Amino acid sequence: MLRKKSLLAGVLAAGLSAFAQAKTDLTMYYPVAVGGPLTKVVDGMIEAFEKQNPDIDVTAIYAGNYNDARVKALAALKSGKPAQLSVMFSIDVHELMDLDAIVPFDEVVSSDQDRQWLNSFYPALMENGKVAGKTWGVPFQRSTIVMYYNKDMFRTAGLDPEQPPESWDELVSMGKKLTKKSGSGKVEQWGAMIPSTGYPYWMFGALTKQNGQVLMNQAGNQTYFNDPAVVDALKYWQSLGNDHQIMPKGTIEWGTLRQNFLDQKTAIMWHSTGNLTAVKKNAAFDFGVAKLPAQKELGSPTGGGNFYLFKKSSPEERKAALKLVKFMTSPEQAANWSIATGYMGVSQDAYNTSELSAYVQQFPPAAVARDQLQHATAELSTHQAGRVRKLLDDAIQATLSGQKSAEDALNSAQKQADRILKRYR
Amino acid sequence: MTSAALKPGLFRPNLVRQAQAWLLLLPALIFLLAFTHLPTVSTVWNSFFSTSAGTPVDFSTENYQFLLEDEVFCQVLDNSFWYAVVTVPASMALALAMALWVNSKLSGKAALRLAYFTPTILPMISVANIWLFFYSPEIGLFNQILEWFGSDGYNWLGDPDLSLPSLMVMTIWKEAGFFMIFYLAALQAISPELYQAAEIEGASRFRMLRRITLPLLMPTTLFVLVNAILNAFKLVDHLFILTKGGPNNASNLLLYYIYENAFSFFDTAYAAALTVVLLMILVVLALLQFGVLERRVHYR
Incomplete structure (x- = not known):
């Protein structure tokens, strides 16, 4: 009897630890349209995210230019090994909607804090992501x-x-x-x-x-x-x-x-x-x-790429994907990304970080794209x-x-x- | 002896042998069916039973009607025709010349062979990335060479009259080394006795080339020709890097146009119709090659 009990406890413990280790796997495709070692920058950001979120495992796949990234993400979707999120061309939004491939962020955000985050980006950068009153794309590598x-x-x-x-x-x-x-x-x-x-x-x-x-x-x-x-x-x-x-x-x-x-x-x-x-x-x-x-x-x-969330995903995956998008577009990461590439910091908060504001001060060209935003279409x-x-x-x-x-x-x-x-x- | 012993046996040996043969062929056959024949059939099917919107429909020739109205398609067809007509003979002639050259007795021929073969080893995409800079008007190699001769140079890939020829030149350079290898192998298989006999008869070198070498190379020539023509339609990797079919479709080729329709425009129905056209072209060419040319080929 005693032996049985300890066996049961062992099984339970094993089960529990397995539960604790259950990871949400995310696959994400992303493009690079300008030269340079940008893949390393993305890999570094993903690594930082995984360290912060040990329960989420992200596979970020570099997929060529914008066209290639879309082709690969959609091919993966069709083959039944889909990605849960991807960076794709901001202008792909109508086609992705016509294909019924993506969900609007409005359906995935739950808290007020999330909604506030969704409103934190420069309005000009949201123009290509908003269709029919909903937000389908969140700005990432924008120019x-x-x-x-x-x-x-x-x-x-x-x-x-x-x-x-x-x-x-x-x-x-x-x-x-x-x-x-x-x-x-x-x-x-x-x-x-x-x-x-x-x-x-x-x-x-x-x-x-x-x-x-x-x-x-x-x-x-x-x-x-x-x-x-x-x-x-x-x-x-x-x-x-x-x-x-x-x-x-x-x-x-x-x-x-x-x-x-x-x-x-x-x-x-x-x-x-x-x-x-x-x-x-x-x-x-x-x-x-x-x-x-x-x-x-x-x-x-x-110009440039937005984050999209794919429809073919479980609620847990969507939650994890949202977490990742929030991390990648957070002021600190956006500032770091902007300095490494020249792409814009996607929100005013990014330019308020000490790193980016110091960078802009000693290298004023870094602010030109942002200043041009008010004239952008x-x-x-x-x-x-x-x-x-x-x-x-x-x-x-x-x-x-x-x-x-x-x-x-x-x-x-x-x-x-x-x-x-x-x-x- | 064994076959005689089996003759009055319990089952017919012929049947066994047949079954064995089919079993041996089966794996290859399955792959051929799954990856060649089924997709072909489904492509033909899609070209008649789906439309641009992606929805299945009753039998419709809409996709084929659009072919006739599509100006880009006409241009692409024209481009592909000239691309094949120029690159195939040019790369074959160059391959033969190079093979004859490196087959002769000269010092350092191993290095020469390697040099000629190098373009073939490199992947098309990386080659195209290098040639993109060769062709670049301001900083490119070609215009810098032309500058020594006092020329202003050309906008190779940006001029609609030059972009397709520019692609051809790169293709010929890439293909010739590959075909040279086949010619070289064939040349080395020709028995030297034939040449010795011809020499005794007092034949000139040109006569030997015309009456001995070229006829004996015919099987290789046919093989190379088939491959060259297939490649002329199949190889479009460099377009992705060099011109993307531009400017204004001046260098667009059929297979690249199919890719554009299928993956940039998501118009798989029209892409299917285009693929059927490509397939028909290749079938006709294959029939011509094997039906007409093969009869003239001398096999030993």
């Missing part, structure tokens, strides 16, 4: 486009290095001074470069916003590609290469642009703020970062976003490479976009 410029070249050209171009006209006039040709007429140094591969629609979103027009409505079922202000914006972009010759003709490669800037082949580049830390580390010259110039107004689209995001985006990308590239006029290209893109989006109206 705007900023203007990097080579102060040394400004000095050589007789320009004030503290006065970067503030308007479209100034960009042209300064660009002309900054463009240098060799004796044979070959351009050795370009005035400016705006990348037109990879994410041409994103750069274009900045130009149209500056010209006072957005590219789509919030419901994501109407685009304004052939609006006169949009057409003019594309004409301006094309004129930089064709008429003013301060930018190379044809398309400019997104992936090699940073190297062009670092090798001093261009005085100005427009690029994601996510490149900031890499430029800071590698630039052998004095550089500055500024808001993009204005035409009718200042403007840039926001949502990134192009519609139903069937991939196809619609490609229509605009093709129109931009066709114009820049001289195959079509801006009007023709954008009219045709709008017509095809209308055909696709009709059934979502």
Whole structure:
């Protein structure tokens, strides 16, 4: 009898300890769209989270660029080994909803404290994540486009290095001074470069916003590609290469642009703020970062990745996932992430931390993206976003490479976009 | 002897042998069915019984009708055609020339062989990442070389007239080394006696090449041709890095367009229809190669 009892106790104890060790497993995919060892930074953050939460086990999988991350997360979802959360493109929201893949955060948060957290982010960063009154995406690696410029070249050209171009006209006039040709007429140094591969629609979103027009409505079922202000914006972009010759003709490669800037082949580049830390580390010259110039107004689209919660998950998993998202977007982590990458701190609280406020003070360019937020607009995001985006990308590239006029290209893109989006109206 | 002993046995040996053969083939057959034939059938099925919205429908040719209206598809088809027409013969000719070269008696040929074969060993993605910088207009190798000759250089990947040819050049460079290995193996299998005999007859080197080497290489040529054509349609890894099909689809190829439709646009129905087109092209090409060419091939 006694022996039986001790046996029972042993079994109970074993069971209890097993219970205590029961971990919630989370799988998360995340993309990296700019160069640099960002995966290490993410791994470090995940490790810190696991140390704080020994009952949660996180597998964070680096999944390539934004497109790859979405493909992999959705493939995992279909294969029955799903992820519970992922960082994906902020503009994937309509498609993820159409696929019934995600749940809004409003359904997962429970306490007032959680709801307060959900309201703590910069409103401009929530624009792409909010649809039909609910929050589907929480900002993580978010950016705007900023203007990097080579102060040394400004000095050589007789320009004030503290006065970067503030308007479209100034960009042209300064660009002309900054463009240098060799004796044979070959351009050795370009005035400016705006990348037109990879994410041409994103750069274009900045130009149209500056010209006072957005590219789509919030419901994501109407685009304004052939609006006169949009057409003019594309004409301006094309004129930089064709008429003013301060930018190379044809398309400019997104992936090699940073190297062009670092090798001093261009005085100005427009690029994601996510490149900031890499430029800071590698630039052998004095550089500055500024808001993009204005035409009718200042403007840039926001960009980058949001956290999404997947529908196929148990209540415990959702709770753990929420915990992870809260950790990753907490002021301390956001500050640490922003310093390591150049991406924005996603909330005002992040900039109030001692680390980030000290960093911004000794390196003011780190605040440009944040200061630009009040002029920011949502990134192009519609139903069937991939196809619609490609229509605009093709129109931009066709114009820049001289195959079509801006009007023709954008009219045709709008017509095809209308055909696709009709059934979502 | 044994077969004679078994003849009046209890069961027919032929049947046993048949069963044994089928059993041996079974594992391969299962994999072939599961990963090749079933997906093919389901692709064809999907192309007729689903639409862009992802919902199953009754029989519909909507996906195929869209093919006819789709300008991008026409361009992609055109691009793929030229891509194959240029890269296949060019890489084969280069492979043969390199094989003849490294097969001759010259010092340091092991190093030369290795050098020619290196591109094949490297993964396509890393090669493309390197070539992306070669092609870059401002900092790239090619434009720097052109600069020595006083040229302004070109925007290789950013000019719609140059982006596809640029991809072709890289493909030829990558493929030629691989095909060279096959040619080299075949060359070494040709008996030297044939050449000695020809020499006694007083044949010129060119005549030997035309009457001995090339005919005896024909089986290899057919094999390489089949592979080269398949690769011309199958290899699109470099597009992901170099151009993403741009600018404005100037360098988009059929398989990459299928990927875009399936995974960027989530339009699996249309992607299925495109896949059927690709499949038909490959079937027709295979029939041509094996039906027409094989008869001209001299096997020993």
